Amino acid sequence: MNxxxxxxIEVEHVSKIFGSVIALKDISMKVNAGEVMCLLGDxxxxxxxxxxxxSGVHQPSEGRYLFEGKEMHFTxxxxxxxxxxxxxxQDLAMIPLMGISRNFFLGSEPTQGWGPFRRFNVKYADQxxxxxxxxxxxxxxxxxxxxxxxxxxERQSVAIARAVYFGAKVLILDEPTAALGVKEAGVVLRYIxxxxxxxxxxxxxxxxxxxxxxxGDHFTILNRGSSYGTFAKSEISRxxxxxxxxxxxxxxxxxxxxxxxxxxxxxxxxxxxEVAREFGAxxxxxxxxxxxxxxxxxxxxxxxxxxxxGEGKR
Ligand SMILES: Nc1ncnc2c1ncn2[C@@H]1O[C@H](COP(=O)(O)OP(=O)(O)OP(=O)(O)O)[C@@H](O)[C@H]1O
Ligand SMILES: [Mg+2]
Numbered sequence: 559m560n561x562x563x564x565x566x567i568e569v570e571h572v573s574k575i576f577g578s579v580i581a582l583k584d585i586s587m588k589v590n591a592g593e594v595m596c597l598l599g600d601x602x603x604x605x606x607x608x609x610x611x612x613s614g615v616h617q618p619s620e621g622r623y624l625f626e627g628k629e630m631h632f633t634x635x636x637x638x639x640x641x642x643x644x645x646x647x648q649d650l651a652m653i654p655l656m657g658i659s660r661n662f663f664l665g666s667e668p669t670q671g672w673g674p675f676r677r678f679n680v681k682y683a684d685q686x687x688x689x690x691x692x693x694x695x696x697x698x699x700x701x702x703x704x705x706x707x708x709x710x711x712e713r714q715s716v717a718i719a720r721a722v723y724f725g726a727k728v729l730i731l732d733e734p735t736a737a738l739g740v741k742e743a744g745v746v747l748r749y750i751x752x753x754x755x756x757x758x759x760x761x762x763x764x765x766x767x768x769x770x771x772x773x774g775d776h777f778t779i780l781n782r783g784s785s786y787g788t789f790a791k792s793e794i795s796r797x798x799x800x801x802x803x804x805x806x807x808x809x810x811x812x813x814x815x816x817x818x819x820x821x822x823x824x825x826x827x828x829x830x831x832e833v834a835r836e837f838g839a840x841x842x843x844x845x846x847x848x849x850x851x852x853x854x855x856x857x858x859x860x861x862x863x864x865x866x867x868g869e870g871k872r
Pocket of ligand 2: 605606607
């Protein structure tokens, strides 16, 4: 495969089974350079499990994992980091009592001198930290300020700037805005946009469609280990995204109800076929996996269907 055009990350039919728990089932998705992919889903949907596979913490039970078109078999997060996949976990792996620049270079400290005189090159670290944060529009007063005294949003920003500086191609953020207020979340979203404009592929995990929608180019929605699919922003409205997040259950019920109904009623079958045509599917295929963004239309039509029997029951 041509690596110029291959997505940065691509997974094909990935499943993950923990003992008897199927955490992920047949997930396919990809992320391109210069694009933000939002991974949405309720608690336990499998979001963290998926990004743990992407970041080398877990190995998939089934399926293929490609990075820049080449199949990968990471055995540790170090392997993933080695090719340029940086993950900012929610607990951030920063040391609260240490200063910003010490944290920035944590694990890759620049040194000066040698032997017993080798020491952390404070001046260089401070300068780079200052510059890199400035590139992201963050002005720090003191690079020695303990990270623990930064706001949640600032801490996330330092983690993002660090990943960018150390040459990440893919930035994975597990719920970076979950614990933040509106303004702080906005700041983090802006840094995500900056990482994108610098050509990184970003995977942004969130519960919150209002955080995802303004920033996302594509949206992958997980529900109990399965994927509803990936939607480009042009294919899905904020309302539809919200409804899919909140109403997965209702949606599934509706589609099965519709299918069942169509089997027993001619007029309904015709309506369903018509709706399905608009979705580019057949009525038999109109299951929740294929449910397209315009499902609200289906719901509307369903509401307008005449009742089947005298009791007004459809
Ligand atoms: N190491 C593990 N062993 C067994 N089951 C696991 C393991 N990790 C995750 N699971 C299960 O897999 C499912 C998906 O979990 P996951 O943490 O990926 O969900 P999530 O979408 O990140 O949820 P949240 O929004 O709450 O963070 C859950 O049912 C969870 O209990
Ligand atoms: Mg999680």
